Amino acid sequence: MLSRGALLAIGVAFNAIGSSAGRHLYNTTQILGTQTLDSPYPYEVPVLQDGVNASSGQFPMPTCNGFTLEEATIDQMQEALSKGTLTSVQIVMCYLQRIWQTDEYIRSIMELNPDILEIAASLDLERKNGHVRGPLHGIPFLVKDNIATKDKMETTAGSWMLLGSVVPRDAHVVRRLRESGAVLMGHATLSEWADMRTNSYSEGYSARGGQARSPYNLTTNPGGSSSGSGGAVAANIGMFSLGTETDGSVISPAERNALVGIKPTVGLTSRAGVIPECHNQDTVGCLARTVRDATYCLDGIYGQDTRDNYTLIQKAPSNGYTQYLTSKSSLKGAVFGLPWLTFWQYSSAEQQTTLLSLISLIESHGATIINGTELPSREKIINPEGWDWDFGSTRGYPNESEYTVVKVDFYNDIRAYLSELNNTDIRSLEDIMQYNIDNVGTEGGLPDVHPAFAGGQDGFNASLQSGGVMDETYWQALSFMHRATREDGIDAALYNSGNLVDVLLVPSDLGQVTNVAAQAGYPLITLPAGINSETGMPFGLGLMGSAWSEGTMLKWASAIEDVQLSGGQETRDFRRTLPKWLDYRAKNVPVNNV
Ligand SMILES: *[C@@H]1O[C@H](CO)[C@@H](O)[C@H](O)[C@H]1NC(C)=O
Ligand SMILES: *[C@@H]1O[C@H](CO)[C@@H](O)[C@H](O)[C@H]1NC(C)=O
Numbered sequence: 001m002l003s004r005g006a007l008l009a010i011g012v013a014f015n016a017i018g019s020s021a022g023r024h025l026y027n028t029t030q031i032l033g034t035q036t037l038d039s040p041y042p043y044e045v046p047v048l049q050d051g052v053n054a055s056s057g058q059f060p061m062p063t064c065n066g067f068t069l070e071e072a073t074i075d076q077m078q079e080a081l082s083k084g085t086l087t088s089v090q091i092v093m094c095y096l097q098r099i100w101q102t103d104e105y106i107r108s109i110m111e112l113n114p115d116i117l118e119i120a121a122s123l124d125l126e127r128k129n130g131h132v133r134g135p136l137h138g139i140p141f142l143v144k145d146n147i148a149t150k151d152k153m154e155t156t157a158g159s160w161m162l163l164g165s166v167v168p169r170d171a172h173v174v175r176r177l178r179e180s181g182a183v184l185m186g187h188a189t190l191s192e193w194a195d196m197r198t199n200s201y202s203e204g205y206s207a208r209g210g211q212a213r214s215p216y217n218l219t220t221n222p223g224g225s226s227s228g229s230g231g232a233v234a235a236n237i238g239m240f241s242l243g244t245e246t247d248g249s250v251i252s253p254a255e256r257n258a259l260v261g262i263k264p265t266v267g268l269t270s271r272a273g274v275i276p277e278c279h280n281q282d283t284v285g286c287l288a289r290t291v292r293d294a295t296y297c298l299d300g301i302y303g304q305d306t307r308d309n310y311t312l313i314q315k316a317p318s319n320g321y322t323q324y325l326t327s328k329s330s331l332k333g334a335v336f337g338l339p340w341l342t343f344w345q346y347s348s349a350e351q352q353t354t355l356l357s358l359i360s361l362i363e364s365h366g367a368t369i370i371n372g373t374e375l376p377s378r379e380k381i382i383n384p385e386g387w388d389w390d391f392g393s394t395r396g397y398p399n400e401s402e403y404t405v406v407k408v409d410f411y412n413d414i415r416a417y418l419s420e421l422n423n424t425d426i427r428s429l430e431d432i433m434q435y436n437i438d439n440v441g442t443e444g445g446l447p448d449v450h451p452a453f454a455g456g457q458d459g460f461n462a463s464l465q466s467g468g469v470m471d472e473t474y475w476q477a478l479s480f481m482h483r484a485t486r487e488d489g490i491d492a493a494l495y496n497s498g499n500l501v502d503v504l505l506v507p508s509d510l511g512q513v514t515n516v517a518a519q520a521g522y523p524l525i526t527l528p529a530g531i532n533s534e535t536g537m538p539f540g541l542g543l544m545g546s547a548w549s550e551g552t553m554l555k556w557a558s559a560i561e562d563v564q565l566s567g568g569q570e571t572r573d574f575r576r577t578l579p580k581w582l583d584y585r586a587k588n589v590p591v592n593n594v
């Protein structure tokens with residue numbers, strides 16, 4: 001975990017870089033004289049308040065060398081960088097100070113990259129010499145701690161057991177972002193092992209990272225498993241982040257942190273170098289504060305990779321997805337479907353009301369909304385109770401269950417991942433489980449020992465029991481879930497008996513929505529859309545489409561975002577708002593699962 005000592009060391013390194021470049025001259029007398037603060041407020045600690053604001057924290061964010069870093073977009077940052085009024089080194093320093101100010105509260109950072117200032121400085125130099133690699137040149141980002149980086153950082157999925165292990169190479173997505181000039185600031189916290197280990201747990205918790213929290217309400221489930229990737233960007237600790245999703249792990253933390261989240265089609269982004277869960281469903285996605293920023297991120301990571309053969313059949317543009325971004329005027333003639341009985345009826349009354357008001361606004365800009373574009377297979381794939389990746393078994397048919405596939409794949413996929421690590425004796429699921437038992441006090445390998453892992457490691461155990469055997473039940477389940485969620489599911493709803501709709505609009509807070517997109521391997525995008533009046537937690541509006549339709553989905557997402565952002569008072573309640581840091585001193589584990 002980040003310590004103030006570590007930051008101090010970085011600050012010293014920064015001074016060295018600064019003075020060697022002749023840009024910063026320090027007055028020692030002045031610096032020594034200001035080390036003891038007369039008033040630590042407001043940047044160091046929030047001021048205790050009374051009345052309606054008693055539980056809100058105030059974490060005001062200072063400007064960065066005159067630049068408003070809070071809620072800045074990548075385009076705004078590039079403009080300042082190209083004018084020379086801001087450097088990447090300065091941006092990184094400001095983000096480090098933001099981490100210092102806030103991260104003790106929300107624990108979104110697992111580990112900082114000790115090379116961050118050198119990377120930023122070298123990219124500043126490259127820019128000065130007239131070479132700008134593209135829109136991500138000099139822009140800081142974070143990756144979830146299950147995405148391998150071959151550098152001075154550890155890649156551990158939040159577990160102590162992989163500490164010291166050495167990865168063979170950067171994950172393909174990390175390699176690509178480095179080449180695009182983005183600045184890898186650090187690893188983000190997550191739900192340990194991306195939630196594979198148990199089905200009863202505290203979302204956002206890992207032994208190594210502690211409890212990640214959402215800055216909107218620190219007592220409450222921050223969304224997961226890419227919890228730190230969500231909390232960090234929401235708190236303006238970084239520009240964008242990578243998350244991974246098997247079933248909900250990008251969309252849930254994005255929508256619960258008022259962010260844009262893109263969960264791409266399985267195979268659009270390479271999983272090589274990502275600690276796996278299930279090769280049939282895993283995908284690397286983006287979390288950012290605007291559609292354009294999330295799209296820059298996607299452009300920075302998608303593409304073919306020989307180490308992940310699912311990427312070899314992708315249907316993707318050769319020149320990026322930003323070409324699809326548009327404005328609200330393109331909504332004229334658009335047709336959007338509402339799968340009411342499939343999803344909407346299970347949404348809370350408050351979310352229905354808010355999201356439908358937003359949809360009315362979308363309609364007023366010329367889109368046609370068709371209610372009742374249902375997924376014909378819904379009774380077999382939707383548990384009315386909520387998120388359930390073992391609904392097939394719940395119905396009595398393990399041979400029609402997503403979890404049947406996940407359990408088997410995890411057993412095999414994790415062994416393949418571990419086989420490429422150096423300097424570790426963790427080689428199999430058996431080794432993983434033994435470590436968690438040997439270290440039960442921190443890793444909670446048995447039920448009801450650790451408050452964050454009430455289920456112990458029942459998820460791992462279920463995978464172990466499968467033995468990784470791809471038997472008849474496995475293949476039936478795989479073909480069932482593909483057919484039920486694709487032809488008999490999303491594609492049928494989009495076809496709508498011949499009255500085609502462009503995209504399905506769905507409540508992205510609903511676990512059943514991610515269940516379906518996950519099994520299909522189809523894309524899902526979430527946009528910030530409202531705030532829960534009881535908890536202060538955000539929720540989103542989702543766009544659901546068919547395989548490889550990210551281009552058109554981003555077109556509609558950007559048009560809807562334009563409705564949200566360019567309107568007046570009437571759109572104020574349907575857009576991203578800053579976190580209020582409710583219950584900012586909370587340290588409850590487990591978090592409230594509401
Ligand atoms: C350094 O700061 C001190 C206190 O503000 C001031 O008295 C002194 O003149 C400064 N020294 C230089 C070299 O600017
Ligand atoms: C509560 O905080 C909000 C936003 O920070 C502020 O506008 C409002 O005046 C505060 N209310 C009280 C009663 O302090």
Ligand SMILES: *[C@@H]1O[C@H](CO)[C@@H](O)[C@H](O)[C@H]1NC(C)=O
Nearest residue numbers: 267308309310311312313314
């Ligand atoms: C990828 O390779 C594996 C093993 O070689 C094979 O079983 C699988 O069908 C391939 N998948 C795709 C999408 O090409």
Ligand SMILES: *[C@@H]1O[C@H](CO)[C@@H](O)[C@H](O)[C@H]1NC(C)=O
Nearest residue numbers: 338340341344345356371372
């Ligand atoms: C959609 O249709 C269902 C009936 O199937 C109805 O209950 C619901 O209110 C309708 N929603 C909208 C937004 O029209």
Ligand SMILES: *[C@@H]1O[C@H](CO)[C@@H](O)[C@H](O)[C@H]1NC(C)=O
Nearest residue numbers: 166167168420421422423424
């Ligand atoms: C693994 O580590 C050992 C000892 O540090 C080293 O000699 C070897 O080259 C490493 N192998 C790989 C594939 O990195």
Ligand SMILES: *[C@@H]1O[C@H](CO)[C@@H](O)[C@H](O)[C@H]1NC(C)=O
Nearest residue numbers: 433445456457458461462465
């Ligand atoms: C795993 O499950 C088996 C069978 O249900 C049980 O006997 C065993 O105790 C479990 N092991 C752990 C570590 O939970």
Ligand SMILES: *[C@@H]1O[C@H](CO)[C@@H](O)[C@H](O)[C@H]1NC(C)=O
Nearest residue numbers: 397398399400476477479480
């Ligand atoms: C699953 O097994 C049941 C029998 O228990 C069978 O009726 C059903 O067709 C099977 N499903 C699939 C997708 O094969």
Ligand SMILES: *[C@@H]1O[C@H](CO)[C@@H](O)[C@H](O)[C@H]1NC(C)=O
Nearest residue numbers: 055217220535582583592594
């Ligand atoms: C934070 O969320 C919890 C539910 O998890 C709720 O009970 C609490 O009132 C919220 N805090 C504030 C200050 O609204």
